[in-house]
Amino acid sequence: MANPQPNQDALDFGPEGAPYGREFQFSxxxxxxxxxxxxxxxxxxxxxxxxxxxxxxxxxxxxxxxxxxxxxxxxxxxxxxxxxxxxxxxxxxSTNLTKFFRESHHFDHLRDRVALPFSQASSSRPGQRLRIWSAGCSTGEEPYTIAAVLRRGIPDVERHDVKILATDIDTDVLSKGANGEYPAASIDDIPENYRSLFQPKGSRGTALVIGGELKSLISFRHLNLMVHPWPMRGLFDAIFCRNVMIYFDGPTKAALIDRFVEQLKPGGWLYIGHSESLLGTHTHLSHAGRTIYRRNS
Ligand SMILES: C[S@@+](CC[C@H](N)C(=O)[O-])C[C@H]1O[C@@H](n2cnc3c(N)ncnc32)[C@H](O)[C@@H]1O
Incomplete structure (x- = not known):
């Protein structure tokens, strides 16, 4: 009688690392x-x-x-x-899972604590600077969400120096982000009051395209967070690094957080992913809400 075929889900590798019924040797x-x-x-x-x-x-x-x-x-x-x-x-x-308005409490916070205060403080002073970094932006849904919040929160955004930097190590996802075309079903992730910033495309609305209003605020750039030094000059008002550090070990994550702190303005905000936390307390950061930290002044 022939040997029974091993269950592929439970056991994928033979004694020498040879795969059972697999195309390639993988030891x-x-x-x-x-x-x-x-x-x-x-x-x-x-x-x-x-x-x-x-x-x-x-x-x-x-x-x-x-x-x-x-x-x-x-x-x-x-x-x-x-x-x-x-x-x-x-x-x-790399794992690139993302969506528009993922962890939406971050975007409520961005609106209330960054966009609206900026708008109030700068309304009579054109040319004010605001910088947001989406570090590990994947296919772009995160930076486009940030752009939508800034557009709505700062009605005269064009009169100011407002920019979003969107970086990732993965060049494929960056091209998708810069292209700004998504499946039509992504509209379901976008709250009603933001939907007009995202246009359907094709006679039957087969895709969702990002218009110039949002695109013009974002620069997509290739950046490996592990490189030293980072090329950016100037400090950020807010950094989003969400669902990226989960893939790093403790020391790598701790070192990265120190670098984010250096890259934030005093009073600037750091947003991290839902399953992430800062290990222990950080001398220069205060906990400011669910997965939100603030650089001490
Ligand atoms: C799961 S996605 C998170 C996307 C988005 N921030 C979110 O929360 O929806 C993680 C992203 O981190 C990027 N990434 C992983 N290691 C990186 C590194 N060393 N430097 C820059 N990006 C990295 C991956 O390419 C991937 O696009």
Whole structure:
């Protein structure tokens, strides 16, 4: 009698790291090498539970490169020629889930504590500066949401120097963000009073496009948060770094928070993701609401 086929969900790897019924060899050594490279290049920590995910995401790269095994792929990545593949490797391993008005309490706070006070203080003084950074912006829904809140909260935004910087390590998601076209169903994530800033496209409204009113406030830029120093000059009034640090280990996260603090104006705001918290207390930050921190003056 033939051996029963192992359950693919429960057990994906044979004794030598050979996959059961899988297209490519994927050994422990391959996985460990890719984990180390991801950590070194992006700060992202991949736990053992991410094995299947990494296999399936990178299998596409092996196919595209005509490679027969993960061993060849990781050897290529670690060779001088492999530098050209690093971008696709990073784009493949990053997780980009996002949506418009995600964690909407942050945007209520942005409206009430940043946009409206700015509008009141600057109404008789054109040219005032306001800078917001969406760090780990993914496909752009977060910076476009920020732009929508600023548009509504600062009616004369054009008269001022208001800019949103949107950065990510993943070049594919950045192009999508800069393009600003989304599935029509994304409209459901957008509150009624903001919807007119997002236009349906096509005769049957098959897509949602971002108009110039929002686009003109945003610059999309490639930036790996792990690089030193960051290229930005000038401090931010608010930094959004949400659902990015969950992929980093404790020391990487702590070091990044210190750098965000340095990049914030005194009194500036730091918004982090719903499942994130600052480890212990931070000398220069005060807790200011659910996953909201303020740089001390
Ligand atoms: C889950 S998305 C979060 C998107 C958005 N901030 C939100 O909360 O909806 C995480 C993003 O962080 C980016 N990312 C991960 N590591 C990064 C790094 N070292 N530098 C810059 N961006 C990074 C990923 O490419 C991904 O687009």
């Amino acid at each position: 422990d050594a391959d996985f460990r090498s890719l984990v180390a490279l991801a950590r070194e290049r992006t700060g992202i920590s991949l736990s053992d539970s991410k094995r299947n995910l990494i296999y399936s995401r990178l299998s596409r790269r092996l196919r595209a490169l005509g490679m027969m095994s993960f061993r060849s792929y990781r050897e290529y990545l670690n060779s001088p020629d492999g530098e050209q593949e690093i971008e696709s490797f990073i784009n493949s391993i």
